[in-house]
Amino acid sequence: MNIILVGQNHGRSKVFTLHPGGILVVAAFTLAIVALCAWAGYQAAMARVADRPVVPSYILAQWHETLQGQEKQLAELEREAREQVDAMTLRLGEMQGRLLRLDALGQRFVDNGAVAADEFNFDEAPAVGGPEEEAGEARSFTSPQLTQLINQLDQRIRDREQQLRLLDTLISNRRLEDERFVEGRPITWGWLSSPFGYRTDPFNGKRTWHNGVDLAGKDGSDIISVAAGVVTFAGDRHGYGNLVEIDHGDGLVTRYAHAKTVEVEVGQVVQKGQAIATMGSTGRSTGPHVHFEVLQNGKARNPVTYIQRASR
Incomplete structure (x- = not known):
């Protein structure tokens, strides 16, 4: 080479x-x-590495301890967030249940005629609306704001519940009073055959006192209660024949005598207009009719006054 x-x-x-x-x-x-x-x-490289400062072990321990503390804080925040969500969910469930009861109560008002059916529809959510805000103005609720809204809604629901329950009680009491209000005739068809007060006795011709009125009609036709109440007597009584006696409260009692058959029992609750007996001629009677009495605190009142209430 x-x-x-x-x-x-x-x-x-x-x-x-x-x-x-x-x-x-x-x-x-x-x-x-x-x-x-x-x-x-x-x-040269090893010398350069050797020239770098070494982190002391106690600083590494502090960093590790700080990191563990932050992890614990994060876990605690996650737990508190879950608890808050669970609490809100529970409250929302309770509020939903109360709203369902309010809807049912409102529907009952509609069914009973207390509220117009075409004015409120409790089967549908109420209609709402409005212009949409600018995207920059719309913000999500914060957790405290959401909690405050739930508290306000909860209080409003409680107030509405109390008001509706009071209204329901008043309507029920009014309906009960209407049911207990004695008015109208105890028959569906017939005529007045003998008035209240003194009259000529149909059996002996003497002037005698008549505690009620007689309403003649068709044999076997219905005798109806003129108000809601509780049956206190149902059976045969001397002179009255088959008799039904109903207590309407406040010392007011009505009697229906000479019935052919009795359709109710003692202790039974009857409604206004309910058939309680059939017209007959039992007891001291000359023909099919109902002897109708109204007593206030044991004293006989003129039934015509109560009969005429229905036409007012």
Whole structure:
């Protein structure tokens, strides 16, 4: 192998001839230089790392402790958030149940005629609306704001419940008073055959006192209660024949005598207009009719006064 070196002076050159052994020497020398450079670079890098400051172990422990504390705080916040959501869900469920009761109560007002059916529909959500705000103005509620809204809604529902219950009580009491209000005739068809007060007795012709009025009609036709009440007597009584006596409260009692059959029992609650007996001629009677009496605190009153109430 020949190596030619060209100089800068006058273009002169030198030629060196390398034998195979010399080539090996040159290669070994080159590898040694490369290895020396690599080792020097490694030592420089290690020295640079060694020059860096070492973090003390107690600082690492503090960082670890801080990290654990933050993890615990995060877990506590997550637990509190779940508890708040669960509490809100529970309250919303209770409020939903109360709203369902209010809807049922409102529907009952509609069914009873206290509220116009075409004015309120409790089967549908109320209609609402309004213009949409700009996107930059619309914001979601914060948790405290949402809690405040739920508290306000809860209080409004409680107020409405109390008001509706009071209204329901008043309507029920009024309906009860209407049911207990004695008015109208105890028959569906017939005529007045004998008035209240003194009259000529149909059996002996003498002037006698008549505690009620007689209403004649068709044998077997219905005798109805003129008001709601409780049956206090149902059966045969001397002179009255088959008799039904009903207590309407407040010392007011009505009697229906000479019935052919009795359709109610003692202790039974009857409604206004309910059939309680059939017209007949039992007891001291000359023909099919009902002897109708009205007593206030045990004293006989003129039934015509109560009959005429229905026409007012």
